[in-house]
Each structure stands twice: as C-alpha cells, then as structure tokens.
Amino acid sequence: MLKIEGLTAEVDGKPILKGIDLEVPAGEIHAIMGPNGSGKSTLSYVLSGREGYEITGGSVSFNGVDLLALEPEERAAAGLFLAFQYPVELPGVGNALFLRTALNAVRRGKGEPELDAMQFLKLARERMKALSMPEDMLKRGVNVGFSGGEKKRNEVLQMALLRPKLAILDETDSGLDIDALKIVADGVNALRAPDFSALVITHYQRLLDYIVPDKVHVLMGGRIVQSGGPELAHQLEASGYASVKAA
C-alpha cells in the first residue's frame, strides 16, 4: 500500500524530514506519535503534495504509483485523504456543495458516475447520522464558525463520504470530547477493510484504545526512531519521550 523510503524534505531551506522509512501494508492502521515540532504534520503535507515542501531525497510509492510525481488532486483521486490538523475555512462556500464537489471529483477520478444533489443529500444524511452530526452543518459555510470539535468531525464526515484507500489523520482527536472521540474512532473503524490503511497521528494513547493500531511509530527530529506494537503507546504515555531517547 504505502512505502516510504529515505524521505527527506525541507521548508524554506530548513531540513525537517531527515530520512523517513515507513511501510504501511494494506489493511493496517499505524499510529505516529512524537513531540511537538518533530515533523508529523510536515510528513502528512509532503505525502499529500502541499506546495512549499521541498523533497530533497527518497521515494514514496502508493499502490505501486510514484506518489510524489502526482498533483495533490491526483493523489486524492488515487485514494489519499488527509484529515487536517487545522481544517481550513471557506467563507460563503456551502458545506454541502463543497462535499458534493469533492465527492464527485473523486468519483470522476475513479471512473464512477457523479451524484446529483438529491443522491448526494441522501448519502450525506446517512453518513452524518452515523457520526451524530446535526444536519444543519451541511448548510453552513465550510468550517466557518465551526467549533474546534465540529471542524474535526467535519473532516471525518468527508473521509466517510470519500472512502479513501489511505487516510492520514493529523491529530483529529485533539480538542474532541469523549463522545466525539468515540464517534471519530467509529468513523475510522467503519472504513477498516483489507484495502484500507490509515496513518493516525496523535499525542494521546487514549485514541488508540478505540482505534487499535497494528503498529506504533515514534517520530523525533525528522526520523522514525522507534517502532512497536500498541504497547509502545502505553509505554510513552507512562514515561514520555525521554525514555525513547535513552533507548
């Protein structure tokens, strides 16, 4: 599914990723933990193709395709989804219109027929109900005036609609109350399938009680410095990153 080898990248001439090696086989969910500023969001932006991140070395293959050669929208069409750490506001753009435009863009990319407004509404209502989101969120501007938690849930709704092959969740659990945390976890777990993988970036072991990862990686100083099973998250929770450095 996803294979990252020796990936290095810099921002404004400053090296941030210093050689990432990571493989996420199809059907697996991996967690990435690491201190603030260690490069987790940078990794998610590099994978999704954001401008301003210069790749200085290494390679990323996604289902056999050279991911780094694709435009961001082509990566999305190929099945890559990023739930943003800080979802962006689009004033005046109705959430429903945005979601439908995105869904149809991705469907077109997959060669599937586009959904009209009615078909879309039916699907969206279904998915929203599953995420306990109030329907009026469809009418509002994309993320405009949404609370922190609502923004995160809106990201999960988009993921549920777009049904990606690889989802990267960048601190989607931050700022969520306990109930919302479960809802988000359910959203991810509902997508679990042999051809679905996820990279879950988080600071808290708590989320991993609900989304049980196959592997946990520790990203520090732009490198994966340790990998292990779910127990690694518990260990970090107990003793912090100092223990990793010592290891």
Next chain:
Amino acid sequence: MPAVTETIETVQSVTEGTYKWGFETDIEMEFAPKGLSEDIVRFISKKKNEPDWLLEWRLKAYALWQKMEEPRWSAVSYPAIDYQDAYYYAAPVQKAKPKSLEEVDPELLRTYEKLGIPLKEQAILAGVEGAGETPADGGRLPVAVDAVFDSVSVATTFKARLEKEGIVFCSISEAVQTHPELVRQYLGTVVPQGDNFYAALNSAVFTDGSFVYIPKGVRCPMELSTYFRINAKSTGQFERTLIIADEGSTVSYLEGCTAPMRDENQLHAAVVELVALDDASIKYSTVQNWYPGDAEGRGGIYNFVTKRAQCRGKRSKVSWTQVETGSAITWKYPSCVLLGDDSVGEFYSVAITNNRQQADTGTKMIHVGKRTSSTIISKGISAGRGQNTYRGLVRVAPTASAARNFTQCDSLLIGDQCGAHTVPYIENRCMTAKVEHEATTSRIAEDQLFYCRQRGLSEEDAVGLIVNGFCREVLKELPMEFAVEAQKLLQISLEGSVG
C-alpha cells in the same frame, strides 16, 4: 489517469483563449457612412421613421455633445477614441421588420441559438404553460427576449402573451411608433441628454434598445430580457433602454451581452433609464460578458454605460444586480435616485478583472425622500494584471430624514500583479440619517486552495468554488437561471489565473 487528462485539457483551453462567444456571423449588413455629423443623426432618425420631436431631441443632444469633453476622471486608462472612425448605424438587411420568427433571417436565429438565447417561444413554453411562477420539474420558466443585433432589435418573443396583461415589451424604435406618448413622457427624464459625454453621444445616435411599460397593479408574469450582440466591425453600439413600472407593478428584467473576438476595440455606450412609481418594484439584472480582449490586452469592448433609476413613487423599489465579467474596460455606475418617501435602492455587484481588464464600477445612491434606504454590496475580484476599482457615492439630502445606507465592499485578489481599489464618497447632509460602510480585502489563501485540492478539486475548480463563495451574497440576488450561468461565467473568466 483521468485526472491528468483533465488537467491537460484545462490547461489547453486556457492557452487557446476561453472566450466562447467570439464567433462572427456572416450576414448582409446595411451601414451608414463612417463618422459622426448632424447628417448621420438625421439619417438614423429618418431610417427609423421617427417623429419630428425625436429628431429635434437627438439634434439637441448632438449639439450638447459637441461642446463636451471626454471625461478622464476614472481609474481606467486607454488610448484616445476616434469618434469619426466608427460606424453609428449597422443593421442586418431586412425588407420590413419581421412579423414573426419565421421571417427572421435564419442566420440570425442560428447566432442566438449558438449563444444559448431562446428565441423560440414554443420550445420554452412546452411543459410550463400554465405552471405559473414555479417551473415544472426540471422545466424552465419562460423568459421573454428582445434580441438586439448590432444597431437594431431583430426579434421580441412572448409579445402577445404580455399584451394580454397590458404590458408593453418591444424595441424602443417600435415603441416610438406604437406608444409615442409614453416614450415622449419619460425619455430623457432620468438621464437627460446633457448628463455626461457618453449619454449625450447615446442620445444623439441611439439606434435601438428595449422598452418596457408595466401598467398599474400588474405583476409581470415572466422575466423580461434583452440580449445585446455586437457583431459588425468598427461599430459602436448605443442602445437605449427605458423601463417604466407604473403604480403597484412589479417587473424583473435581465440583460445579457456578447461580442465576437476582434483585435480592435469597440465602443458600447448605452443608456438605461428606469422609473418606478408608487409601490412599484423593478429588479434589473445584468450579466455583462462583452469580449474582454486577449491576454495581452488587444481588442475588447469599451463599456461606458449610464444606468440610472428614479424611485419617484412612495415605497417604490429598484434593485440593480450586475455580474461584470467581460469588456476590456468597464466604466459604469448603476444608480438610484430615491425621491419617493420610503423608497428603496439596492445595488449588488460582482466585477471580475483578469489579464489586462480594467473595471471602474460602483453605484450612486441619492437619498431625497424621507426614510429612504439603500444597500450596496460590491464584490470585486482581480486576477492576472486586472485592475478593479469600486467607486461609490452615497448622498443624503437634508430632506431625507431617517434615511439609511449600508455599504459593503469586498475585494478578492488572485495572484500578486493585480489591484483592487475602493473609493467611497459619502455626502451626508441630514442629521438623522445613518450611513455605514464596511470594506475588506482578501487573497485566496494557499491553504484554502490546498484544502480543496486535497479533496480532489482541480486548482481551477477550487478557485471557482472559492470565488463563487465570495460572491454568494450577490449571486443569490440573480434570477435562478441566470445564477447558474453567472457561476459558470465567473469560473471561465478566471481560467488560467492561477498556477
């Protein structure tokens, strides 16, 4: 991968030029000799078989024009126009004014078909006859159309049905013949002949345009629309529109326009006069899509237009909505003179400038009556090397007690070579009046574009979506069918503006 093919197609369509209305119609035309003189004014008047009073009226305008200086106060710049090097009359050769669509030159009908303008009543009527205000599922509301080709009106649809309600909707030359008393009573009462340089020119040589009269208490049962097309070379277009809404009547009117792609600049100097009497309401929507010139700024229409409404009656209302995407230069200020107590003026505008386009547009709200109120919502979008100026005047006379105005001007910049300017003039001479002005300037942020692209939208689609969101307050004022067209137009106008 399909997404890749699509991106390539988008890029190609951008580099090949995206003005989709730039074709030329090959049709036999009749021209007056080039240049402007008293003789030409007489020629036009005679061609139109006009009564003496109208000829006199034109000649007075011509005399005024000769003494006037071309104004240069706007923020736009362009080379001097040679007024003697243009044709002032160009008309498709027709024996007599066709009585039905069957008599209209098929080449002309095809032109309008290509432009997507419905000139066939039956086609639009099918399935909606009797449906009233709401169209049948997926059906379209009928729209009555007056089609103006170069200097003359070639067809007006739905006339019979409108006549049943006592509504007059025809070309202004026809109205001069059939309703001379109405034309004489109102022509030039909102925009006098000597109002400004271009209005004087228009008054002297106007060739056609639309005339609308809605009788007392009548709600016009359908949208009325005029579609202007400049086709002939080196031809100025000077149309004149006059709309009168009598007491308690309501009308919604749309105006659309296109022109072929040419290297030369063509002048369009129209005059629009609206009169709303007691409790009457006029909604005037424009989707202006004149040829904007190419990416280097060659060719395109100079759009110097005088549009003004008088809310003469108590509680009367005029609402201007404009989407300005075309023209090399746009210079216009649809205005409302609020004379009647409690009358209301509204101005909703989206103006886009891309490549080398220049727009200096805005409105004037003149409050005279008591408790008059006005709302101005202006959205300016600049891309490429486009320059966009909002210029607005809110004047409150001492008589306009408790008048209110709210103005909001938002500018959106795409790229770093374009400009947006806001020039509000406020003259408040009434203690009890309240005038509010808000302005913002923003840029399409990189994170917004990336967010959209991460969700699978192409860069062009992302810009289109964000721009449409930015303009939403204005677009929602447009009649439904136009709103969809306008949204597409916004996107087309901005193709190639990013990346």
